[in-house]
Amino acid sequence: MSEHIKVFLSEDEMPRQWYNIQADLPHPMPPPVTPDGKPVTPDMLAPVFPMNLIEQEVSTQRWIDIPDEVLQVLWLWRPSPLCRARRLEQALGTPARIYYKNEGVSAPGSHKPNTAVAQAYYNKAFGIKRLSTETGAGQWGSALAMGCKLMGLECKVYMVRISFDQKPFRKIMMQTWGAQCVASPSRDTQAGRAILEKTPDTPGSLAIAISEAIEDAVTSKGTRYALGSVLNHVLLHQTIIGLEAKKQFAKIGLYPDVVIGCAGGGSNFAGMSFPFLADKIAGKTNPRVIAVEPAACPKMTRGPFVYDSGDVAMMTPLLPMHSLGHAFVPAPIHAGGLRYHGMAPLVSHVLREGLIEAKAVQQLECYKAAVLWAQTEGFIPAPETSHAIAVAIQEAQRAKEEGKERVIAMNWSGHGLMDLSGYQSYFDGKLTDYSLPQNELEASLKSLEGLPKPPPL
Amino acid sequence: MSEHIKVFLSEDEMPRQWYNIQADLPHPMPPPVTPDGKPVTPDMLAPVFPMNLIEQEVSTQRWIDIPDEVLQVLWLWRPSPLCRARRLEQALGTPARIYYKNEGVSAPGSHKPNTAVAQAYYNKAFGIKRLSTETGAGQWGSALAMGCKLMGLECKVYMVRISFDQKPFRKIMMQTWGAQCVASPSRDTQAGRAILEKTPDTPGSLAIAISEAIEDAVTSKGTRYALGSVLNHVLLHQTIIGLEAKKQFAKIGLYPDVVIGCAGGGSNFAGMSFPFLADKIAGKTNPRVIAVEPAACPKMTRGPFVYDSGDVAMMTPLLPMHSLGHAFVPAPIHAGGLRYHGMAPLVSHVLREGLIEAKAVQQLECYKAAVLWAQTEGFIPAPETSHAIAVAIQEAQRAKEEGKERVIAMNWSGHGLMDLSGYQSYFDGKLTDYSLPQNELEASLKSLEGLPKPPPL
Secondary structure, X not given: OOOOOEEOOOHHHOOOEEEOHHHOOOOOOOOOEOOOOOEOOHHHHOOOOOHHHHHHHHOOOOEEEOOHHHHHHHOOOOOOOEEEOHHHHHXXXXXXXXXXXXXXXXXXXXXXXXXXXHHHHHHHHOOOOEEEEEEOOOHHHHHHHHHHHHHOOEEEEEEEHHHHHHOHHHHHHHHHOOOEEEEEOOOOOHHHHHHHHHOOOXXXXXXXXXXXXXXXXXXXXXXXXXXXXXOHHHHHHHOHHHHHHHHHHHHOOOOOOEEEEEOOOOHHHHHHHHHHHHHHHOOOOOOEEEEEEEOOOOHHHHOOEEEEEOOOXXXXXXXXXXXXXXXXXXXXOOOHHHOOOEOOHHXXXXXXXXXXXXXXXXXXXXXXXHHHHHHHHOOOEOOOHHHHHHHHHHHHHHHHHHOOOOEEEEEEOEEOOOOHHHHHHHXXXXXXXXXXXXXXXXXXXXXXXOOOOOOOO | OOOOXXXXXXXXXXXXXXXXXXXXXXXXXXXXXXXXXXXXXXXXXXXXXXXXXXHHHHOOXXXXXXXXXXXXXXXXXXXXXXXXXXXXXXXXXOOOEEEEEXXXXXXXXXXXXXXXXXXXXXXXXXXXXXXXXXXXXXXXXHHHHHHHHHHOOEEEEEEEHHHHHHOHHHHHHHHHOXXXXXXEOOOOOHHHHHXXXXXXXXXXXXXXXXXXXXXXXXXXXXXXXXXXXXXXXXXXXXXXXXXXXXXHHHHOOOOOOEEEEEOOOOHHHHHHHHHHHHHHHOOOOOOEEEEEEEOOOOHHHXXXXXXXXXXXOOOOOEXXXXXXXXXXXXXXXXXXXXXXXXXXXXXXXXXXXXXXXXXXXXXHHHHHHHHHHHHHHOOOEOOOHHHHHHHHHHHHHHHHHHOOOOEEEEEEOEEOOOOHHHHHXXXXXXXXXXXXXXXXXXXXXXXXXXXXXXXXX
């Protein structure tokens, strides 16, 4: 008899449309604006993104068809299994059932290719030949490298110098998928050369790499820029995760009481949770939905809801979001994918609407949870994913105290096989907990001075 | 409409028994013998393996029940999907359909845990508390580390010094699963200390590591030794791969014309192919079955069928197998898992019976095939797996020339995310082809002099 340890979907059962939560928001989103407070128009974004993605970015249509060409690539690893973490439940002695959506089954090992493939497709359909992007730890860069190769586009990735040197394997992955990966700052852009002239030994930063990638996109022929999180269309492409999960839960006659995801820019959390929020907004169900962030980078739990830029150099429009200020420099925790100053406008908005909760967790609790996971469920999680696991364990323990048979659903956003050095530091006792000091937060928030303010809800 | 890109099985459909080909061999296997030619008795193996596994090693029972405790762990990643490599087919313009069994979905990333979990279970059931083993590149060591942790055993892995230094991530994986991993030669065994005294800077070898692991097993309380390939019971545990594949093909109304696997010790090849050979022996079907080895280590295509030892120090019994001689030192190709002097007795036997074919391929053809795979199917294969891919591509091209709609089935034994440095060497033009020179083969075969000879078929 089946114990529902894994729930698969056939290709026939795979969702054929993405879910756009913008159709169902109780209050409309404030628009992106320029520094003088004027709404950003699609034309302003045209040098950076193709118009079909800009249209998706502002669409309020509830369901958006997934093109066949995108589906055929997603089939390489999707539908991803919904799995029950029964051995973890047993170790915790909890009456709760913990289910996780395993996004680590993709070739680069995370949820990132869900949007990388879609973005490559839309750019190609718009006549674009080449994409540029930046990457920190390398998860996004490798996903876009694969997405471009499978769609027949060229790809150039500006990888933060310190990661480029410390994580040579990510670079080899990108090269295997035919992408060019250079250390940033590079000699290939004006922005990069200017910085190298002043500070030839700089370790680089995500802010610099974004500047280089955008300069590349707006100055190179047939090239556009691609971003791996934060934006509405990126979150849209990730909703296939939650849409599959809903079908999988329906197959076993369950519905989650709690939905959990880690949140850096917000895309994996949104991808898992927004389809469940659709039911919640419609009053059909009432799950608790929890976004988990590191205490070292607590934009949702301690950052205000403001208009802020996506990068230090303020090259992007101002987005309405929870932010620690674009000048914020996160502590060097191992969950590189969660070290970002702002939260996706859509995630910030549903938090403001009271539809979701945010929780901050410490690094040591996350690694402890990750090791318990590996020693019960086998798979070694990415440091980012361990944040979701830590809160799933908290919730399972609470269910035990309360004697409740809750169903906990979590997005298991990726595996940690390319991030094992963080585990080594943990085993060697080199990691510490870290909460952002209040004075540092206040200093960083000064970078928001003089910017327009979003309207009240 | 489904295009059968992926065929899943539910837990209910997962095989509940392993297939033992020893029940169906046209001629019986010659027994393992001592250097003076006497058959090895179970008692002789008792200090090294638990009696329940020794019984499995010599069993001729056709079907052997998979214990529930083993099934419950295998469910963490099994049943593995059977996938169609349609994008590769399109790139080749072949009328053939290429299906692959994706064993890269396990937590350590290969087929190895199929037997690691089973061996840990049987040792535990026999009252053993701790397992010792050796590992080269680290694939087997990390699988056994996970298997032991999930079954509640301790585990110690002797990892060849040069790999220990070059591949620190494998060691961290093992540590995450609670195993102790030391560089071999180590100061923890008499064998290790003796070698370090003479050659303190030695890079180590698999032969030394085996000696240390066996010494550990026979001298430590409650400890036994575990081997990741070659032996009959190891191949038995891997048959779940082919048994699942047969059910998956039946679901889509197909049966393979060609079955392909790479072969180092022989376990992944046997696991995929033996269930199909059962039909072939019974005269029900007649697939071609191809074992692929590197030209640098061509035991099946150029090594004689002999009695030989499994290790340099001749600590193991003599096994009837194709061998290059136990003194053989393979060239440093990147497919570390295929660098072994002998082939599993059961695989050697079915080759001798004419039930399978053997092919040797060159390293550059394999990396070229691996990169084409990654750029069409997404997943980056292990260097070992690329040998199976190379021959699948050869067969697909032959089908194109002949205009035949053949069904090609391949075991995709593991992913290459922990082996990316080989890809770097390939991209940098540092790899070359290499065929074992005849004079080196003849010199190595001298280590067989004076050993008993197996009887003719």
